[in-house]
Amino acid sequence: MSEVDAFRTEVREWLQANCPPEMREPVRDENDICWGGRKWVFKNDAQKQWLEACVQKGYTVPDWPKAYGGAGLTAEQTKILKQEMKRINARSPLDSFGIWMLGPALLQFGTEEQKVHYLNQIARGEIRWCQGYSEPGSGSDLVSLQTFGEDKGDHWVVNGSKIWTSYADKADWIFCLVRTDKANKYQGITFMLFDMESKGVTTKPILLISGNSPFCETFFDDVEVPKTQFVGQVNRGWDVAKYLLGHEREMISGGGAGGDMVSIGALFAKSLGKNDHGELDDPILRAEMAAFDTDVFAYRAMGERFMDMWKTGRAHPASSNMMKYVGTELNKRRHELVMSGGGSDALEWDSEESKGGARARSWLRTKANSIEGGTSEVMLNVIAKRILDLPGA
Amino acid sequence: MPLYHNDDQAMLKDNVAPFVAEQAPVAHLRSLRDSADATGFSRDLWAQFTEMGLPGMLVPEAHGGLGMGHIEAGIVLEEIGRNLTPSPFLATSVGAVAALAKAGGTQASRWLPAIASGEAIVALAIDEGAKHRPDRIATTATRAGNGFRLDGKKSFVLHGHVADMSIVAAKTDGGITLFAVPKDAKGVTADPRRLVDSSLASHVTLDGVEVDADAVIGEVDAGGEILDALLAATRTGAAAEMVGVGQGAMDMTVTYLKERKQFGKLIGEFQGLQHRAAHLYGEMEVARATVMKAQQLLDEGSEGAKLMVSVAKAKAGRAANLAVREGVQMHGGIGMTDEYDIGLYMKRDRALAEFMGDVHYHIDQVARMNGY
Numbered sequence: 001m002s003e004v005d006a007f008r009t010e011v012r013e014w015l016q017a018n019c020p021p022e023m024r025e026p027v028r029d030e031n032d033i034c035w036g037g038r039k040w041v042f043k044n045d046a047q048k049q050w051l052e053a054c055v056q057k058g059y060t061v062p063d064w065p066k067a068y069g070g071a072g073l074t075a076e077q078t079k080i081l082k083q084e085m086k087r088i089n090a091r092s093p094l095d096s097f098g099i100w101m102l103g104p105a106l107l108q109f110g111t112e113e114q115k116v117h118y119l120n121q122i123a124r125g126e127i128r129w130c131q132g133y134s135e136p137g138s139g140s141d142l143v144s145l146q147t148f149g150e151d152k153g154d155h156w157v158v159n160g161s162k163i164w165t166s167y168a169d170k171a172d173w174i175f176c177l178v179r180t181d182k183a184n185k186y187q188g189i190t191f192m193l194f195d196m197e198s199k200g201v202t203t204k205p206i207l208l209i210s211g212n213s214p215f216c217e218t219f220f221d222d223v224e225v226p227k228t229q230f231v232g233q234v235n236r237g238w239d240v241a242k243y244l245l246g247h248e249r250e251m252i253s254g255g256g257a258g259g260d261m262v263s264i265g266a267l268f269a270k271s272l273g274k275n276d277h278g279e280l281d282d283p284i285l286r287a288e289m290a291a292f293d294t295d296v297f298a299y300r301a302m303g304e305r306f307m308d309m310w311k312t313g314r315a316h317p318a319s320s321n322m323m324k325y326v327g328t329e330l331n332k333r334r335h336e337l338v339m340s341g342g343g344s345d346a347l348e349w350d351s352e353e354s355k356g357g358a359r360a361r362s363w364l365r366t367k368a369n370s371i372e373g374g375t376s377e378v379m380l381n382v383i384a385k386r387i388l389d390l391p392g393a
Numbered sequence: 394m395p396l397y398h399n400d401d402q403a404m405l406k407d408n409v410a411p412f413v414a415e416q417a418p419v420a421h422l423r424s425l426r427d428s429a430d431a432t433g434f435s436r437d438l439w440a441q442f443t444e445m446g447l448p449g450m451l452v453p454e455a456h457g458g459l460g461m462g463h464i465e466a467g468i469v470l471e472e473i474g475r476n477l478t479p480s481p482f483l484a485t486s487v488g489a490v491a492a493l494a495k496a497g498g499t500q501a502s503r504w505l506p507a508i509a510s511g512e513a514i515v516a517l518a519i520d521e522g523a524k525h526r527p528d529r530i531a532t533t534a535t536r537a538g539n540g541f542r543l544d545g546k547k548s549f550v551l552h553g554h555v556a557d558m559s560i561v562a563a564k565t566d567g568g569i570t571l572f573a574v575p576k577d578a579k580g581v582t583a584d585p586r587r588l589v590d591s592s593l594a595s596h597v598t599l600d601g602v603e604v605d606a607d608a609v610i611g612e613v614d615a616g617g618e619i620l621d622a623l624l625a626a627t628r629t630g631a632a633a634e635m636v637g638v639g640q641g642a643m644d645m646t647v648t649y650l651k652e653r654k655q656f657g658k659l660i661g662e663f664q665g666l667q668h669r670a671a672h673l674y675g676e677m678e679v680a681r682a683t684v685m686k687a688q689q690l691l692d693e694g695s696e697g698a699k700l701m702v703s704v705a706k707a708k709a710g711r712a713a714n715l716a717v718r719e720g721v722q723m724h725g726g727i728g729m730t731d732e733y734d735i736g737l738y739m740k741r742d743r744a745l746a747e748f749m750g751d752v753h754y755h756i757d758q759v760a761r762m763n764g765y
Binding site for chain 1: 395396397647650651658659661662663664667668670671672674675676678679680681682683685686700701703704705707708755756757759760763764765
């Protein structure tokens with residue numbers, strides 16, 4: 001047996017022994033996701049058991065080094081683990097902005113001490129992080145941010161506000177872009193880390209068109225941040241931010257096609273019925289769903305190629321912008337079709353049958369996909385300039 | 394297996410790309426077209442292909458070929474697409490080889506070595522009407538004497554008027570059977586038509602054509618599987634060629650955006666064009682990945698290949714079509730002139746898009762394979 005096959009067998013056996021049956025059910029909604037953190041309450045024993053088993057094995061962050069809480073797997077081994085998890089429908093043991101975003105930034109820019117401290121906390125699901133990037137006046141033009149950290153010798157005093165801070169009200173710590181030099185636009189920002197329980201931090205959830213509040217406004221009023229709590233170099237936080245945005249785009253694009261292999265047409269053929277030829281009984285909707293399914297299967301191949309190339313340094317550094325653009329536009333299209341397929345049932349906002357308006361709320365939520373983490377228009381700008389090398393500002 | 398070219402494949406590309414670009418650039422297509430060439434491709438160029446071993450890439454080594462896979466064939470096809478090279482490679486070296494290799498037996502032994510040595514050109518006589526409907530074959534093969542008698546009409550048979558052999562799909566009592574019909578068979582008439590992309594495709598009439606029993610490719614009534622292999626290989630190959638056509642058109646267009654000035658600016662500075670070019674880039678990248686996935690699944694003999702082949706033909710069709718339409722539009726007036734190459738890309742794309750099932754056919758297949 002080759003090494004690869006041996007590893008696959010080992011993973012398969014481990015998953016069989018350690019992944020509880022409840023954790024092999026599809027994720028139905030937000031509540032099925034395990035985010036971890038100081039305030040986390042496990043939904044059931046299985047969720048807790050699954051997280052603990054993965055933490056012990058390093059499988060919450062399989063490709064991170066063992067010293068930082070990972071399993072030290074190669075790109076190929078990580079892919080095998082993911083394939084095997086998908087094969088049994090295993091849920092992700094832990095989702096977090098620490099894993100997706102801060103972790104990769106620390107791996108790239110952190111000191112050894114920071115890596116050992118913060119990465120292990122993230123890997124074990126002990127600290128839940130949120131991201132402080134956008135501000136009321138700084139959306140697509142992020143670098144114009146105004147939140148200011150005044151130098152007080154051994155610490156900064158931070159004042160300002162952030163917006164669209166995902167789950168800020170549930171997070172333990174924040175990684176935050178703070179201006180530390182007003183005279184220098186790009187080289188005047190520091191990437192700070194601080195506790196959300198620090199004096200002077202307040203959060204206020206924002207009610208969205210979906211009726212939910214996954215995002216917050218976050219206010220800083222004379223918040224003291226020790227000068228040990230920054231990543232990379234002082235005033236060079238933009239480098240970290242740009243690197244991290246690449247990962248954010250990668251993450252958002254990964255969710256774009258909706259993880260499973262279920263075709264949307266197959267799903268709705270059940271509820272809408274079929275004609276005598278076995279075709280979904282609404283020819284134009286069938287055609288649109290089939291075209292969408294085709295694009296999803298195609299995008300899945302793109303996702304596989306992108307990850308294979310990204311992990312081995314073959315991908316264009318800006319190609320995550322393309323993934324984000326294509327993936328988020330696709331996801332919005334999926335939810336438009338889900339609403340069409342659901343008809344008037346999908347319009348229900350709070351009935352029990354509609355699971356509290358799950359379809360309508362998800363549909364509305366997806367409209368943010370192509371706004372958050374860089375709008376589709378910004379993605380196209382980046383592709384035009386950095387990949388196609390088109391002229392102009 | 395990762396979804397990018399390995400070192401050997403990258404090397405193949407490094408050899409093939411400059412070869413095709415130097416020996417058969419778009420000017421080569423123009424010279425054939427302008428001299429009203431009656432063959433449809435250059436035999437000298439085919440001899441050069443043969444020197445490099447390309448016609449027999451997919452032919453098993455036991456039959457004198459290189460025993461390579463669809464990823465490798467796709468590398469050649471992408472360059473053929475990018476340069477709009479008229480070539481029998483897709484029909485002969487991909488489609489016919491896939492069918493013969495799948496079937497084995499007498500016809501495989503007879504034709505595979507001849508394809509590998511560059512001696513034989515093989516045509517695919519599958520379609521019967523203006524649209525690709527391989528599940529509704531009306532051509533019949535009835536038992537007669539020691540063999541069969543073929544009657545029917547075939548259309549869109551590329552190289553049909555010059556092929557040494559045509560693979561003919563016909564209805565037999567218990568299913569579909571494929572036949573190797575040699576060029577000189579009595580009762581075969583090939584009527585070549587010049588298509589929009591200057592290629593030649595024939596309407597082939599089979600009027601009481603008598604063939605021996607050993608003309609059957611594979612087994613009688615069991616041609617369905619062989620036809621599936623032929624179709625999967627040819628569709629994937631056409632998709633790879635379309636990726637080349639689309640990429641060629643896109644590259645040419647992006648270059649033009651950096652050269653053409655209007656209103657005192659390079660037109661590539663205008664965001665209205667930048668966003669369209671960037672969108673096209675994404676579509677082309679997705680198409681490329683999809684085609685490679687289909688090639689990989691075919692090479693692995695995976696069950697999922699059939700779905701991915703239709704996805705690839707549809708996606709490459711959509712992406713390349715966008716590339717050539719945006720190409721002509723962004724070139725403006727000169728895009729409409731015969732002198733500029735971009736229009737030739739649009740013509741080739743249209744022919745390839747139709748070949749072996751268009752976007753609509755394959756999207757419909759995706760729905761059917763998913764049970765709706």
